[in-house]
Amino acid sequence: xxxxxxxxxxxxxxxxxxxxxxxxxxxxxxxxxxxxxxxxxxxxxxxxxxxxxxxxxxxxxxxxxxxxxxxxxxxxxxxxxxxxxxxxxxxxxxxxxxxxxxxxxxxxxxxxxxxxxxxxxxxxxxxxxxxxxxxxxxxxxxxxxxxxxxxxxxxxxxxxxxxxxxxxxxxxxxxxxxxxxxxxxxxxxxxxxxxxxxxxxxxxxxxxxxxxxxxxxxxxxxxxxxxxxxxxxxxxxxxxxxxxxxxxxxxxxxxxxxxxxxxxxxxxxxxxxxxxxxxxxxxxxxxxxxxxxxxxxxxxxxxxxxxxxxxxxxxxxxxxxxxxxxxxxxxxxxxxxxxxxxxxxxxxxxxxxxxxxxxxxxxxxxxxxxxxxxxxxxxxxxxxxxxxxxxxxxxxxxxxxxxxxxxxxxxxxxxxxxxxxxxxxxxxxxxxxxxxxxxxxxxxxxxxxxxxxxxxxxxxxxxxxxxxxxxxxxxxxxxxxxxx
Amino acid sequence: xxxxxxxxxxxxxxxxxxxxxxxxxxxxxxxxxxxxxxxxxxxxxxxxxxxxxxxxxxxxxxxxxxxxxxxxxxxxxxxxxxxxxxxxxxxxxxxxxxxxxxxxxxxxxxxxxxxxxxxxxxxxxxxxxxxxxxxxxxxxxxxxxxxxxxxxxxxxxxxxxxxxxxxxxxxxxxxxxxxxxxxxxxxxxxxxxxxxxxxxxxxxxxxxxxxxxxxxxxxxxxxxxxxxxxxxxxxxxxxxxxxxxxxxxxxxxxxxxxxxxxxxxxxxxxxxxxxxxxxxxxxxxxxxxxxxxxxxxxxxxxxxxxxxxxxxxxxxxxxxxxxxxxxxxxxxxxxxxxxxxxxxxxxxxxxxxxxxxxxxxxxxxxxxxxxxxxxxxxxxxxxxxxxxxxxxxxxxxxxxxxxxxxxxxxxxxxxxxxxxxxxxxxxxxxxxxxxxxxxxxxxxxxxxxxxxxxxxxxxxxxxxxxxxxxxxxxxxxxxxxxxxxxxxxxxxx
Numbered sequence: 001x002x003x004x005x006x007x008x009x010x011x012x013x014x015x016x017x018x019x020x021x022x023x024x025x026x027x028x029x030x031x032x033x034x035x036x037x038x039x040x041x042x043x044x045x046x047x048x049x050x051x052x053x054x055x056x057x058x059x060x061x062x063x064x065x066x067x068x069x070x071x072x073x074x075x076x077x078x079x080x081x082x083x084x085x086x087x088x089x090x091x092x093x094x095x096x097x098x099x100x101x102x103x104x105x106x107x108x109x110x111x112x113x114x115x116x117x118x119x120x121x122x123x124x125x126x127x128x129x130x131x132x133x134x135x136x137x138x139x140x141x142x143x144x145x146x147x148x149x150x151x152x153x154x155x156x157x158x159x160x161x162x163x164x165x166x167x168x169x170x171x172x173x174x175x176x177x178x179x180x181x182x183x184x185x186x187x188x189x190x191x192x193x194x195x196x197x198x199x200x201x202x203x204x205x206x207x208x209x210x211x212x213x214x215x216x217x218x219x220x221x222x223x224x225x226x227x228x229x230x231x232x233x234x235x236x237x238x239x240x241x242x243x244x245x246x247x248x249x250x251x252x253x254x255x256x257x258x259x260x261x262x263x264x265x266x267x268x269x270x271x272x273x274x275x276x277x278x279x280x281x282x283x284x285x286x287x288x289x290x291x292x293x294x295x296x297x298x299x300x301x302x303x304x305x306x307x308x309x310x311x312x313x314x315x316x317x318x319x320x321x322x323x324x325x326x327x328x329x330x331x332x333x334x335x336x337x338x339x340x341x342x343x344x345x346x347x348x349x350x351x352x353x354x355x356x357x358x359x360x361x362x363x364x365x366x367x368x369x370x371x372x373x374x375x376x377x378x379x380x381x382x383x384x385x386x387x388x389x390x391x392x393x394x395x396x397x398x399x400x401x402x403x404x405x406x407x408x409x410x411x412x413x414x415x416x417x418x419x420x421x422x423x424x425x426x427x428x429x430x431x432x433x434x435x436x437x438x439x440x441x442x443x444x445x446x447x448x449x450x451x452x453x454x455x456x457x458x459x460x461x462x463x464x465x466x467x468x469x470x471x472x473x474x475x476x477x478x479x480x481x482x483x484x
Numbered sequence: 485x486x487x488x489x490x491x492x493x494x495x496x497x498x499x500x501x502x503x504x505x506x507x508x509x510x511x512x513x514x515x516x517x518x519x520x521x522x523x524x525x526x527x528x529x530x531x532x533x534x535x536x537x538x539x540x541x542x543x544x545x546x547x548x549x550x551x552x553x554x555x556x557x558x559x560x561x562x563x564x565x566x567x568x569x570x571x572x573x574x575x576x577x578x579x580x581x582x583x584x585x586x587x588x589x590x591x592x593x594x595x596x597x598x599x600x601x602x603x604x605x606x607x608x609x610x611x612x613x614x615x616x617x618x619x620x621x622x623x624x625x626x627x628x629x630x631x632x633x634x635x636x637x638x639x640x641x642x643x644x645x646x647x648x649x650x651x652x653x654x655x656x657x658x659x660x661x662x663x664x665x666x667x668x669x670x671x672x673x674x675x676x677x678x679x680x681x682x683x684x685x686x687x688x689x690x691x692x693x694x695x696x697x698x699x700x701x702x703x704x705x706x707x708x709x710x711x712x713x714x715x716x717x718x719x720x721x722x723x724x725x726x727x728x729x730x731x732x733x734x735x736x737x738x739x740x741x742x743x744x745x746x747x748x749x750x751x752x753x754x755x756x757x758x759x760x761x762x763x764x765x766x767x768x769x770x771x772x773x774x775x776x777x778x779x780x781x782x783x784x785x786x787x788x789x790x791x792x793x794x795x796x797x798x799x800x801x802x803x804x805x806x807x808x809x810x811x812x813x814x815x816x817x818x819x820x821x822x823x824x825x826x827x828x829x830x831x832x833x834x835x836x837x838x839x840x841x842x843x844x845x846x847x848x849x850x851x852x853x854x855x856x857x858x859x860x861x862x863x864x865x866x867x868x869x870x871x872x873x874x875x876x877x878x879x880x881x882x883x884x885x886x887x888x889x890x891x892x893x894x895x896x897x898x899x900x901x902x903x904x905x906x907x908x909x910x911x912x913x914x915x916x917x918x919x920x921x922x923x924x925x926x927x928x929x930x931x932x933x934x935x936x937x938x939x940x941x942x943x944x945x946x947x948x949x950x951x952x953x954x955x956x957x958x959x960x961x962x963x964x965x966x967x968x969x970x971x972x973x974x975x976x977x
Contacts (some may be wrong), residue, residue, distance in 0.1 A: 064957055068962065145876070152924055155923075180898075183886060
């Protein structure tokens with residue numbers, strides 16, 4: 001198939017699923033089959049595009065030109081393809097999981113759920129393939145709006161509160177900072193197209209560049225850099241499949257993806273290496289990593305703990321981007337993939353525990369390994385991958401990030417990464433360990449696993465963690481392509 | 485002369501004649517039909533005019549065959565044809581929705597006169613834009629204002645009477661000021677033709693009379709366009725007027741006032757005088773910014789949705805003033821663009837409220853609870869209109885915000901850019917109050933509500949789609965606005 005056609009189809013296919021899902025609202029089996037099939041089709045399309053397109057000379061598809069000289073356009077590049085691959089692969093997996101979860105949990109408004117989910121994926125694909133900052137911004141905002149009904153799915157007071165924080169932080173940072181930074185860039189350079197090596201000329205005042213970088217980083221609220229991270233724990237009022245795909249993969253990764261794109265294609269890493277403010281931002285990212293880990297330890301609610309863990313892990317990627325060295329960016333990009341598989345496993349398990357054992361608190365999970373051995377084993381693997389231990393995928397991205405901090409000689413950042421790994425063990429790995437070895441507090445015994453559809457999805461995610469350890473090369477080569 | 489040559493006057497004459505005819509036919513349905521036909525005919529004429537201006541440039545029409553500057557000249561340029569399109573287009577759409585809404589809100593005995601007044605108000609607004617004669621502007625302004633006072637007083641709520649009276653007092657002061665201003669200019673130049681005025685004014689720039697005239701005109705037009713802090717009449721007038729009137733006036737009347745401001749300040753006085761010799765930007769920038777922030781803050785605390793949107797209108801007018809005050813081609817482009825875009829947003833939002841009022845009788849936040857399920861099309865229209873008001877990308881609001889922020893940055897005024905964006909954030913708060921009420925609050929079970937009738941939904945959704953369409957394809961809207969702005973700011977570039 002023609003590459004331009006593929007580019008058009010990738011965001012369009014999930015969008016076209018919306019009317020079909022609406023039309024099949026009263027036949028749940030058909031409705032969910034549509035969702036899964038669309039997901040598989042989408043992944044097929046993204047993989048085909050990756051297979052045939054020459055990423056060094058990519059085609060560009062112009063959708064519209066809302067402002068003179070500034071188009072809404074799509075164009076594949078390595079980082080974007082990586083993100084699109086991860087998100088499109090995990091979408092059908094999550095849909096299979098959601099079928100088990102939503103039915104077992106007797107959730108209302110399931111049609112609205114699948115519709116908003118498909119719309120969110122369409123927006124995510126738009127972000128991944130955007131050829132310029134304006135296009136990215138448009139889809140970034142659409143993603144916020146499309147996920148809002150998912151966050152407020154329950155429709156009660158807690159959901160309303162969570163939704164306010166979610167929307168308030170994401171919209172206000174993006175409008176007040178990101179939009180300003182974007183218009184400013186346009187005014188300075190006359191282009192917003194992502195260009196290898198950056199768009200700023202030598203003559204631009206470094207002070208202005210520093211201000212711009214700060215605006216970009218804080219404007220990308222989805223990257224959950226402290227102090228704008230509160231929306232992520234707030235979003236945990238959503239049903240678990242939403243937390244799993246959107247708030248461990250699509251939305252948050254869209255945030256760090258934006259930062260990576262800005263760093264690589266608007267500033268260029270050489271310029272980043274010269275800016276003193278980048279070091280401060282790296283330090284702030286390190287602080288985010290540590291503080292979020294510490295907060296995670298104090299959280300008894302399992303999903304809240306995972307949310308803070310995500311905040312911390314996103315800090316890794318922002319940190320990698322701010323180093324101004326290739327290893328940092330490559331490591332950051334790989335961490336998008338590795339963390340996606342690890343964290344989605346953990347969220348899947350959290351949901352499985354909620355559905356099968358009706359438990360939401362970490363303190364109630366002692367001895368649960370005897371009732372839900374598969375789920376707990378998966379949880380262990382996911383946690384180990386996030387800690388960065390072999391034989392799981394997380395090892396490689398952490399390796400590269402550590403190498404990046406060493407390249408810059410900022411040993412405090414190296415230390416931060418290592419300390420953070422220890423903290424991960426203390427608040428994540430401890431959960432399955434206690435699940436297997438601690439004595440259950442009370443309650444029923446005997447096997448009581450999650451619905452089969454959910455277990456299937458968990459299996460795929462776990463497999464991903466393991467496969468990515470043994471063959472990380474495709475991911476690595478793709479990321480290396482950024483600097484070719 | 486063929487009919488084609490008479491278009492500039494036809495666009496005014498058609499609604500002006502339709503007014504008295506509405507009274508004569510007396511039956512509400514017939515009056516509505518007449519008004520509807522007149523509105524669509526005017527729209528068709530406006531489209532033809534825009535095409536003509538685009539093809540052959542400025543059209544000058546000599547009324548009664550008397551050559552200007554002695555006779556009255558009608559003059560349509562790019563800016564004029566652009567505003568005419570907005571006003572007649574909105575009027576045509578609003579008239580489609582009017583039948584059901586008016587039948588439910590205005591007593592049957594008054595209906596024919598209601599349509600007559602609506603047509604007169606419409607004719608007045610169109611006349612202000614079409615004419616090239618300064619005194620004519622005052623005459624048409626009075627026609628439209630007097631008709632508006634009558635229209636507002638026909639609201640169901642008895643408070644409509646006091647708000648119409650408030651508007652009458654404020655509006656008359658404004659009109660008087662405008663008349664005094666025009667009188668001063670006439671005194672110094674001996675002409676009322678706009679082109680002639682523009683040519684003769686530079687000789688007498690440095691006289692106190694011209695300066696006083698400038699000040700009187702600024703305040704007078706400021707009152708009409710609800711420039712902060714002269715906006716006090718607007719929230720009540722919009723809240724208590726019949727829904728259709730609110731939708732019509734919100735989308736057209738203030739826009740025409742902004743047009744008058746642009747015409748007088750940048751065209752007749754000229755940008756060199758207004759922004760060079762008079763400290764116009766030092767008035768417009770702060771007034772605009774304070775207007776945006778204070779009106780948005782007030783909007784957040786409203787429980788009556790019409791009033792909430794009325795305050796939002798005051799804030800949006802602040803954006804337009806700010807754009808003019810930035811005194812660059814980009815800034816004026818932003819202002820003219822926002823004039824167009826805001827007409828689309830507010831037209832859509834107030835028509836949606838007309839639909840809510842039609843089904844529920846009132847439009848408080850309380851009434852909106854749970855409507856997301858019961859009136860899905862109407863409420864979704866409000867959501868999209870609201871997103872456009874915030875300035876979310878892929879809506880028209882984003883395009884105007886882009887130009888305004890860009891204009892502020894071009895001048896190195898980044899705090900102003902930040903304040904513009906802060907205004908958007910305040911808009912998020914008040915728009916989301918509506919969304920939460922409609923979608924995230926349990927509905928009252930005692931009322932049975934259906935979706936609005938099709939005759940209201942169709943014009944509403946035409947406007948909603950326009951909000952998205954012109955947010956993505958800006959060839960026409962930005963193209964015309966830029967062209968008009970380039971002419972107005974000609975000297976300063």
